[in-house]
Amino acid sequence: MKALVTGGGGFLGGEIVRLLLERGDCVRSFSRGEYPKLTRIGVNQFRGDLVDREAVIRAAEGCDAVFHVAARAGIWGSYGEFYQANVTGTENVIAACQHHGINRLVYTGSPSVVFDGHDVEGGNESLPYPAHYEAHYPRTKAMAEKLVLAANSPQLATVSLRPHLIWGPGDNHLVPRIIARGKAGKLRRIGSRPCMVDTVYVGNAAKAHLLAADRLLPGGTISGKAYFISNGEPIPLWEMVNRILAAAGLPPVRRSVPAGAALAAGAFFETLWNIFKLSGEPPMTRFVAREMATAHWFDISAARRDLAYQPEISIEEGLKRLGIFLSGGSDEL
Numbered sequence: 001m002k003a004l005v006t007g008g009g010g011f012l013g014g015e016i017v018r019l020l021l022e023r024g025d026c027v028r029s030f031s032r033g034e035y036p037k038l039t040r041i042g043v044n045q046f047r048g049d050l051v052d053r054e055a056v057i058r059a060a061e062g063c064d065a066v067f068h069v070a071a072r073a074g075i076w077g078s079y080g081e082f083y084q085a086n087v088t089g090t091e092n093v094i095a096a097c098q099h100h101g102i103n104r105l106v107y108t109g110s111p112s113v114v115f116d117g118h119d120v121e122g123g124n125e126s127l128p129y130p131a132h133y134e135a136h137y138p139r140t141k142a143m144a145e146k147l148v149l150a151a152n153s154p155q156l157a158t159v160s161l162r163p164h165l166i167w168g169p170g171d172n173h174l175v176p177r178i179i180a181r182g183k184a185g186k187l188r189r190i191g192s193r194p195c196m197v198d199t200v201y202v203g204n205a206a207k208a209h210l211l212a213a214d215r216l217l218p219g220g221t222i223s224g225k226a227y228f229i230s231n232g233e234p235i236p237l238w239e240m241v242n243r244i245l246a247a248a249g250l251p252p253v254r255r256s257v258p259a260g261a262a263l264a265a266g267a268f269f270e271t272l273w274n275i276f277k278l279s280g281e282p283p284m285t286r287f288v289a290r291e292m293a294t295a296h297w298f299d300i301s302a303a304r305r306d307l308a309y310q311p312e313i314s315i316e317e318g319l320k321r322l323g324i325f326l327s328g329g330s331d332e333l
Contacts, residue, residue, distance in 0.1 A: 002062060002063045003027050005069060007030075011172050012205055013031075015203060015205070016210070030047075030048060051085070057092075057095070060096035060099075066104070071089075071144075072140075075135055075287060076280075083140050086137075094147060097156050106159055106161065107159065107160045109162045110137075113138055115130070120297070121196065123299065129142050134290065153218070154219060156218065161229050161303075168322060169321055182251075189253055191256070193293070195296075197295065201315070204313055208229045221306055227302055228302070231315055231318075233315050244322070262289040266286040
């Protein structure tokens, strides 16, 4: 298979690239930057921005499948930035597939597209998109996912995977944020309920993408569908946070704030940042407050059934690998 991975130099994208190469596929990456580690392992790199349709079309030429992983992530920023990267960028990836007659598109979605601020316990793919979002990321990811699934046709088979809270060695988002706040003493438990969440180790999330690509055919079983992906091991949120801190040699979080106070603080800081156009991200937002004070874990039986997905790396094993990496181990790529 000749595959294009958008965001191939990133955390999940890099792991997808590695797995594709391991099994002998030909891989190219499309990213804004140049990644020497990709060059060393024989990846053909195309530099450009997702909003540049012609650049995306050039990168996709001659490919059999596209893994669209790149996105604008985060909890803060302008709506325009999120829209351009997540919606316009996805429109351009779909256009590139259609232009070249590529018949397989695996899109990296997010469970946040169905998050309405309330507990989700064992939710499956029948969960609806909410009418309102409190952050630009889930709103634009939902818009992009709808575009991907609507583009499914007899000529182009599409599927959206929704990996939940990806972590592992090389993580440049979730783990570094937890560790940085833990070191600074800024982490607080939100609320007193032992809310259950599920997460997914990066290697498992990447493997799910390959399984989807291998089963993706126009008119096939998984075409035009979305699937939740996780480790299938829900645990209390703050237990997971503390285990990540322990992997970094840091003490657990002991202090807490009421959920209502965190939500009020989020609304206050959002208003302050919007009025005064402050740089960086607020210390708390309503979206984060609700996510940290609610349960969100998902039924992955559809992925097990349709993709033959089985999480191969447990949370315990993943944490061992993370601890080795944080203590000076090298990136697997």
